[in-house]
Amino acid sequence: MSEVTLRSGPRSSRLRGYARAFGGLLLRDSRVLVREIVPFVLRTVMNPLLFVFVFAYVFPKIGQGFDGGAPDVSFATILVPGLVAVAVVFQGISAVALPLVNEFGRTREIEDRVMAPLPVGAVAVEKIVFGALQSVVAAAMVFPLVYLVPATDVSVNFDRWPLLLMVVVLSSLTAGALGLAVGTVVKPQQVPLIFSILVIPITFLGCVYYPWASLSTIRWLQFAVLVNPLVYMSEGLRTSLTPQLPHMPVAAFLGAITLSLALLSTLGVRAFLRRVRS
Amino acid sequence: MTPSIALIGLTKVYEAAGVRAVDGIDLEVGQGELFGLLGPNGAGKTTIVGMCTTRVLPTGGRVEVDGVDVVADPAGVRRRIGVVTQYNTLDRACTVAENIYYHCRFFGMSKASGRRRTDGLLEQFRLADRAEAMPDELSGGMAQRLQVARAIAHHPQVLFLDEPTAGLDPQSRIALWDIVADLRREGITVLLTTHYMEEAEQLCERVAIIDQGRILVCDTPASLVKGLNAGRVVLLALDSRDAGLLTRLGAIEGVTEVQPTDDGGVRLLAATANGRLLPQVVEAAQPNGVRDLAINDPSLETVFISLTGRDLRE
Ligand SMILES: Nc1ncnc2c1ncn2[C@@H]1O[C@H](COP(=O)(O)OP(=O)(O)OP(=O)(O)O)[C@@H](O)[C@H]1O
Numbered sequence: 001m002s003e004v005t006l007r008s009g010p011r012s013s014r015l016r017g018y019a020r021a022f023g024g025l026l027l028r029d030s031r032v033l034v035r036e037i038v039p040f041v042l043r044t045v046m047n048p049l050l051f052v053f054v055f056a057y058v059f060p061k062i063g064q065g066f067d068g069g070a071p072d073v074s075f076a077t078i079l080v081p082g083l084v085a086v087a088v089v090f091q092g093i094s095a096v097a098l099p100l101v102n103e104f105g106r107t108r109e110i111e112d113r114v115m116a117p118l119p120v121g122a123v124a125v126e127k128i129v130f131g132a133l134q135s136v137v138a139a140a141m142v143f144p145l146v147y148l149v150p151a152t153d154v155s156v157n158f159d160r161w162p163l164l165l166m167v168v169v170l171s172s173l174t175a176g177a178l179g180l181a182v183g184t185v186v187k188p189q190q191v192p193l194i195f196s197i198l199v200i201p202i203t204f205l206g207c208v209y210y211p212w213a214s215l216s217t218i219r220w221l222q223f224a225v226l227v228n229p230l231v232y233m234s235e236g237l238r239t240s241l242t243p244q245l246p247h248m249p250v251a252a253f254l255g256a257i258t259l260s261l262a263l264l265s266t267l268g269v270r271a272f273l274r275r276v277r278s
Numbered sequence: 279m280t281p282s283i284a285l286i287g288l289t290k291v292y293e294a295a296g297v298r299a300v301d302g303i304d305l306e307v308g309q310g311e312l313f314g315l316l317g318p319n320g321a322g323k324t325t326i327v328g329m330c331t332t333r334v335l336p337t338g339g340r341v342e343v344d345g346v347d348v349v350a351d352p353a354g355v356r357r358r359i360g361v362v363t364q365y366n367t368l369d370r371a372c373t374v375a376e377n378i379y380y381h382c383r384f385f386g387m388s389k390a391s392g393r394r395r396t397d398g399l400l401e402q403f404r405l406a407d408r409a410e411a412m413p414d415e416l417s418g419g420m421a422q423r424l425q426v427a428r429a430i431a432h433h434p435q436v437l438f439l440d441e442p443t444a445g446l447d448p449q450s451r452i453a454l455w456d457i458v459a460d461l462r463r464e465g466i467t468v469l470l471t472t473h474y475m476e477e478a479e480q481l482c483e484r485v486a487i488i489d490q491g492r493i494l495v496c497d498t499p500a501s502l503v504k505g506l507n508a509g510r511v512v513l514l515a516l517d518s519r520d521a522g523l524l525t526r527l528g529a530i531e532g533v534t535e536v537q538p539t540d541d542g543g544v545r546l547l548a549a550t551a552n553g554r555l556l557p558q559v560v561e562a563a564q565p566n567g568v569r570d571l572a573i574n575d576p577s578l579e580t581v582f583i584s585l586t587g588r589d590l591r592e
Pocket residue numbers: 278292295297298299317318319320321322323324325326364473
């Protein structure tokens with residue numbers, strides 16, 4: 001068979017082999033996603049749905065309300081970009097990190113996956129890419145919910161769609177890289193800790209429920225949260241969707257998201273290589 | 279002809295653990311050969327296979343598979359080999375059929391040829407009626423057959439099997455031996471590791487006995503046994519054992535080796551099994567209380583014991 005006998009042959013046929021293997025990995029992951037579509041939808045939709053329902057539907061109806069530091073727009077308007085950003089990051093954990101912990105620990109599946117005929121680093125990159133695809137889908141699913149459910153007016157606009165697209169894609173890749181890094185270093189018995197020491201602090205301190213600018217009254221916190229990549233994703237989506245709200249400069253969040261992506265993917269791929277090759 | 283697998287001064291040291299797992303191994307396995315690495319727990323079998331299959335980086339020496347260096351071109355080597363690890367690494371999120379099908383896709387087969395290959399292998403490995411089952415629903419024997427089927431799905435020239443029958447019931451073990459023998463007939467080079475004597479003896483054309491990361495001997499099972507120069511192995515179970523007994527037994531004509539066993543008995547190797555041997559053995563051992571006496575043909579196990587003074591199953 002031609003694909004088996006190709007020796008240290010021409011570079012292009014070698015790269016074609018890698019590309020086919022990479023495509024095969026994506027195909028396998030897609031198949032599994034389709035089979036597990038119901039759990040995927042539930043885990044993606046439940047948190048933002050309940051959140052907007054309680055805070056942007058029930059609370060306004062029963063006369064409670066926040067303004068998240070921007071009194072002239074509804075809280076729902078602040079929440080839309082924030083909750084979409086959370087959905088993106090959360091996929092990194094649930095679609096990349098958690099399965100990976102299992103594949104390393106309980107099932108040892110990873111030992112077979114890295115026998116695929118492509119560089120081992122590419123197997124790790126495939127995890128990031130497929131996680132990012134799920135993040136994009138999650139963002140597209142969550143958006144209509146958080147847009148339609150609130151009882152109050154939500155004012156978003158899509159005039160800046162190229163920026164929106166860029167932020168969503170970069171954020172999704174960063175979420176996938178975060179998932180790879182976490183999934184590679186965490187042991188199976190530490191999984192519950194992922195939620196209490198990572199997911200919860202990241203979301204509560206990720207400028208999801210308030211714009212970053214409104215933290216100016218708590219100066220130290222405003223600086224402290226800058227280590228959190230979710231801050232830049234929320235701000236990036238806020239700038240793209242609800243530019244009427246105070247937001248970070250475009251160069252600041254694009255630069256920061258790109259930097260997080262570079263750092264997390266380097267860290268993740270390195271840790272992956274260390275774990276599968278002794 | 280390039281050897282199928284060539285190990286040259288292959289060494290692996292785990293610095294952190296301070297373990298010299300593989301200690302300068304030289305070995306050549308020919309094209310189409312069915313070769314066995316036989317050794318006790320911790321001998322270094324999995325580490326050797328790990329280095330041959332690009333999973334473990336050598337600290338010294340080289341491995342070439344089909345002339346391709348495993349460190350210089352790991353992906354190229356992976357294209358040529360099939361691997362069944364010591365543990366079940368089946369994809370638990372995919373069905374039995376999908377385990378094979380996606381493996382085919384990883385190795386560049388088209389949708390149609392992947393389907394065809396999957397159906398063929400399911401049939402060949404008697405898994406067709408479980409095609410839609412999930413791997414966790416399979417018996418140990420079936421899971422192992424599926425692992426082998428998956429490993430050869432891309433038509434590798436070399437197949438590595440790390441303890442393929444460990445933990446299998448006798449019936450599944452024999453079924454797997456048949457499979458391996460068939461593969462060998464198809465011309466695939468097979469390197470398997472095992473700590474079952476019978477497996478190495480019955481299945482493999484050549485065997486290397488390894489211990490503590492080194493090859494002790496390497497030859498056909500028949501030559502290894504013949505090299506012992508022993509026609510019979512006599513096992514004595516005794517009430518007591520002392521130095522005098524060992525001397526008395528060693529002095530008997532035709533006895534070539536006397537070894538104390540772990541359970542307080544004695545193992546004798548005898549060049550010939552003439553009629554005078556047993557009466558003399560019994561007479562010499564009588565003062566120590568002979569509880570039981572067994573006579574066996576020498577086997578690879580005998581070879582291992584006479585090389586290391588230890589039993590393989592510990
Ligand atoms: N990742 C590792 N780190 C440190 N030491 C290791 C590692 N892997 C193996 N070893 C050590 O190397 C030696 C050889 O191990 P290996 O797994 O190759 O033996 P084996 O012959 O396959 O044994 P078994 O029959 O139990 O599978 C052992 O002493 C083992 O403890």
